């Protein structure tokens with residue numbers, strides 16, 4: 001073999017390896033739900049799909065005891081996660097769990113506060129500092145000022161009155177107030193949001209908080225404050241970063257508020273920022289402008305069979321969702337040898353099918369190179385003669401059959 005060719009092979013292998021490593025470096029995420037005045041059974045799997053689709057997060061959904069249940073049994077190990085997403089508006093957690101959550105945030109844990117989670121825990125001082133602003137739960141002037149924009153000026157309004165309201169559901173324009181923050185940088189300054197509740201009159205301590213975007217609560221359109229109300233906020237709490245989106249009222253399957261590309265993309269970007277302090281995700285081509293709402297009405301709960309049936313037709317330019325699902329499934333099976341072997345058999349079936357694309361086979365070979373077993377070896381050996389897959393196949397074989 002010529003030296004140049006060996007070097008090329010080495011570089012190709014290295015690139016594949018780097019890429020495979022990158023795919024493994026995902027942020028473990030915990031979505032907490034189980035009590036809410038909203039349809040949390042609808043919203044939580046949509047939140048999971050939105051995050052998992054980035055390939056950057058792998059989200060578990062944790063369901064608390066029911067309302068009135070024994071909250072002492074709710075004791076998650078927050079430290080196992082890089083990101084906690086709160087889709088929860090319900091009973092107080094135990095003091096022990098509150099303390100653990102506080103410790104997690106103080107130590108630099110990332111948090112996403114989603115929609116009615118800012119209604120929760122009105123009496124928990126530190127929680128209200130983390131969310132910046134909240135509503136309902138008998139929040140009043142005792143809990144902090146109203147914060148909003150009026151005539152393009154930020155207003156800190158200490159007037160007496162209840163916290164939290166919204167007018168009739170409708171589409172509304174979201175307007176960036178800070179355009180050089182990693183979350184909003186490069187996004188349109190104004191974009192039209194899918195039919196949602198426009199949370200208004202939020203009030204709270206608003207310490208260490210920046211308002212990234214607002215929406216005008218127009219009274220002419222069914223009950224509004226005629227103020228530009230905060231929609232997207234970031235808060236720092238000691239070393240922790242919190243992204244707060246007031247949007248996303250859930251209908252079955254997510255509905256227009258959660259299927260709105262503006263909601264989806266700001267949530268994905270906000271989640272990354274909460275973990276790392278930066279955003280590396282590109283802005284998708286379908287991000288809405290002020291001219292019209294753009295929805296991605298493709299939410300569905302995916303099953304492994306469905307993902308495996310579709311992963312073979314994987315087109316990297318169109319969607320990563322089936323492959324992301326398979327990847328996240330592999331991770332969830334860590335330590336389960338029988339489960340991993342069953343999945344490996346399904347992957348090999350795709351690998352040896354004539355219908356599957358080269359791109360899909362390359363990605364599966366990368367995964368098999370670290371999670372596969374002897375079972376895959378004969379099928380992968382057969383691919384060495386395929387010029388398009390030779391490098392990936394040899395790389396996988398080298399990892400599955402190290403030279404002794």
Ligand code: ZN
Pocket residue numbers: 038115116197249250
């Ligand atoms: Zn709502």
